[in-house]
Amino acid sequence: MALDIDRYSSIDSSISRWDPRFKVFSLGVLIISIALLKTIPMAFVALIIAAIVIGMSALPLHFISNGLSFILVFLVPFFFIMPFSYPGEAAFHVLGLPFAWEGLRYATLIFTKALAIVLISFSIFGSSRFDVSMIALQKLKCPKIFVQMLLFTYRYTHVFLEEMHRMHTSMHSRGFVAGANAQTLRIYGNFIGTLLVRSFERTDRVYKAMLSKGYQGELHSMVKFHSSFPDVLKGLIVVGLSLVLLLSDYGGIFKVAERGWY
Amino acid sequence: MHISEGVLSAPVLITGFVGTAVLAAATMRKMDLEEIPKISVITSVFFVSSLIHVPIGVTSVHLILNGLVGVILGWRAFPAVLVGLVLQAILFGHGGVTVIGVNSLMMGGGALVAYIVWQQRYRFSFKRREFIFGALAGATAVGVSGIILALALATTGEAFHAVAGAVLLAHIPIMIIEAGVVGACAEFLSRVKPDILAGQRLAQSASAGPDAAT
Numbered sequence: 001m002a003l004d005i006d007r008y009s010s011i012d013s014s015i016s017r018w019d020p021r022f023k024v025f026s027l028g029v030l031i032i033s034i035a036l037l038k039t040i041p042m043a044f045v046a047l048i049i050a051a052i053v054i055g056m057s058a059l060p061l062h063f064i065s066n067g068l069s070f071i072l073v074f075l076v077p078f079f080f081i082m083p084f085s086y087p088g089e090a091a092f093h094v095l096g097l098p099f100a101w102e103g104l105r106y107a108t109l110i111f112t113k114a115l116a117i118v119l120i121s122f123s124i125f126g127s128s129r130f131d132v133s134m135i136a137l138q139k140l141k142c143p144k145i146f147v148q149m150l151l152f153t154y155r156y157t158h159v160f161l162e163e164m165h166r167m168h169t170s171m172h173s174r175g176f177v178a179g180a181n182a183q184t185l186r187i188y189g190n191f192i193g194t195l196l197v198r199s200f201e202r203t204d205r206v207y208k209a210m211l212s213k214g215y216q217g218e219l220h221s222m223v224k225f226h227s228s229f230p231d232v233l234k235g236l237i238v239v240g241l242s243l244v245l246l247l248s249d250y251g252g253i254f255k256v257a258e259r260g261w262y
Numbered sequence: 263m264h265i266s267e268g269v270l271s272a273p274v275l276i277t278g279f280v281g282t283a284v285l286a287a288a289t290m291r292k293m294d295l296e297e298i299p300k301i302s303v304i305t306s307v308f309f310v311s312s313l314i315h316v317p318i319g320v321t322s323v324h325l326i327l328n329g330l331v332g333v334i335l336g337w338r339a340f341p342a343v344l345v346g347l348v349l350q351a352i353l354f355g356h357g358g359v360t361v362i363g364v365n366s367l368m369m370g371g372g373a374l375v376a377y378i379v380w381q382q383r384y385r386f387s388f389k390r391r392e393f394i395f396g397a398l399a400g401a402t403a404v405g406v407s408g409i410i411l412a413l414a415l416a417t418t419g420e421a422f423h424a425v426a427g428a429v430l431l432a433h434i435p436i437m438i439i440e441a442g443v444v445g446a447c448a449e450f451l452s453r454v455k456p457d458i459l460a461g462q463r464l465a466q467s468a469s470a471g472p473d474a475a476t
Contacts, residue, residue: 005353007466028359035360036272052376070354074266085424114266114358121359125352145293149345152311153304156350160310180318189446192330193310197455198449199303207299217295 004158006130012028013058019231020136026238027053031117039254040105042245043112049241050116050123059122063110064122072117075111082107084239105257109249130154132223139225148217167191214217265361265368265411270417278363278414282344285370289340297338304334305342309349321460323436329403330371330446334398334451336460340366341375366413372407376400380448381461396448397441398468404440408433 009016015023034046054064083103090098096139123132131151138147171191246256270278308331315322332339344366351359376399383395411431415422451458 018335031359032347035275035358069265069355074421078266081425081428083420085428087420087423088441108364110266110269114269117358121352143288145298146341146345148298149302149305150290150348152299153305153345153349156306157309160306161313164310176377178315178317180316184316185439185442186446188314188316189443189448192327192443193309193447193450193454194309195452196303196334196458198330200300200455200458203299203303204347209295215295217298228276 004062004130005125006021006128006133008059008063009127009129009132010244011058011060012126013056013127014234015053015057015123018127018234019099019129019225019227020132021139022235023128024091024124024133024136024225025140025244027120029239030242030245031120033246034116034120036246037113037249038109038256039249040109040112041254042249043109045248046116046245047119048110049245050119052181054123055126059126064119067122068118071114075114078107078110079104082110085235102257104260131221135221135223136225156199159202160195163195163198167195182246195196213245264341265364265414266358269400269418269422270361270364270414274414274418275360276363277431278361278365278367280363282363282366282370285340285374286344286385289337290376293338293341300320301335301338302345303368304331305349308342309346312350314373317433318439326404326407326436326440327400327444328373328407329376329396329400329440332373332460333380333399333444333448334397334402334458334460335373336377337374339377339460340370342437343373368407368410368414372403372405375406376403376444377460390449392452393445393449397445400444401437401441402439403428403444404433420458429461437463 030049032041034050037043037046039047083099083101084097086092086100086103088100088102092099103195128136134147137150138144162173171187176187308327311325311327311330313324315324328339328343331342335342344362347362347365347369351362380395380399381403383391388394409431412426415426415429448459456462
């Protein structure tokens with residue numbers, strides 16, 4: 001599984017050229033405003049905006065679709081659960097289960113909003129190197145210690161993933177097959193324990209090496225941010241769009257359906 | 263075990279963020295520089311282990327291990343879980359950015375309760391104590407997370423009452439699996455590298471005294 005969200009960050013686009021501080025902040029505001037939407041038409045508008053943003057980021061289609069496939073696993077079940085679990089009057093029955101249109105509307109709303117948010121989140125973190133996004137977060141007053149933990153964890157995750165694959169291969173080569181039994185659980189427990197012990201010893205060495213090179217808990221980087229008028233303008237447009245979305249949603253242009261489909 | 267983007271109402275989302283901010287500030291107090299790599303290691307292992315799937319019949323569930331984070335990191339489990347969830351949201355879109363608050367309360371809250379359960383092991387003395395308390399901690403963490411998740415869904419709207427009930431039921435097999443894995447892991451670590459575990463007391467003969475915690 002590819003974990004490096006920033007593997008296409010070198011692609012030149014109007015989103016990747018955007019000063020990361022402005023990008024993270026304004027698209028963050030857009031994400032929050034989408035999460036607060038209540039009507040389906042505005043959620044669709046948000047999805048169109050998200051599609052435009054990801055289109056502008058010029059990230060490859062296979063990268064986006066690969067990422068989306070993980071999320072669909074979580075979201076598609078809503079379409080099967082909500083219509084059959086919505087309280088109130090059922091429109092008709094499917095195999096004895098009451099089907100309510102209101103449930104389907106709810107599922108559509110959730111699905112559309114989540115898709116829009118995930119697309120925007122991909123365009124934020126896919127269009128800059130991970131460390132640059134983190135420095136931008138730090139500049140936006142995110143606590144230093146937290147940013148450091150994010151960076152360390154991100155780095156270690158790649159190392160452990162390799163380690164885990166190696167250990168998995170050796171387990172399988174000795175004939176291990178996972179099953180629904182106590183032995184599997186015990187083996188996984190020992191497996192994680194071994195991974196922890198090995199990793200601890202390794203990090204201890206890395207930490208001492210860092211200290212000897214003068215590490216004092218600060219994140220130093222050669223990255224310098226330069227903002228120009230277009231960066232500010234893009235930020236203002238996105239924040240403005242977020243406000244328009246929210247105001248139209250809460251302003252009563254579209255009414256939240258009380259009953260039935262829209 | 264994640265709440266997706268777009269499900270919860272604004273008051274629930276805001277409560278999640280406020281609760282998480284308070285708990286994160288409280289559990290991150292006086293954090294040493296030295297602790298950052300240790301916490302990050304556990305967070306990474308927590309993150310990577312969630313890719314391990316355990317088969318149950320025709321389906322499979324992935325490990326959560328928030329109980330193990332509590333067993334190893336103690337109070338510092340909360341910031342670790344928070345970091346793990348932020349990364350999951352960024353890298354996979356799992357959970358999502360606006361639900362980080364609620365998800366952290368859910369998973370991190372479970373980890374903190376697991377730590378409290380784990381610490382009770384000193385009250386007892388019997389064979390395989392570490393396994394039993396590790397298993398209890400693992401199961402409790404998932405149970406608490408399930409209850410918080412069900413509460414978040416139930417308070418969002420009547421539409422989710424049925425889902426909340428289903429979610430609680432779905433947690434039972436996960437609790438059993440986590441109990442087995444966390445118990446085995448705690449027992450393994452207490453034999454191989456006990457100083458990793460949270461609240462580990464030094465041996466009675468140690469000069470630091472019996473109550474010194476690592």
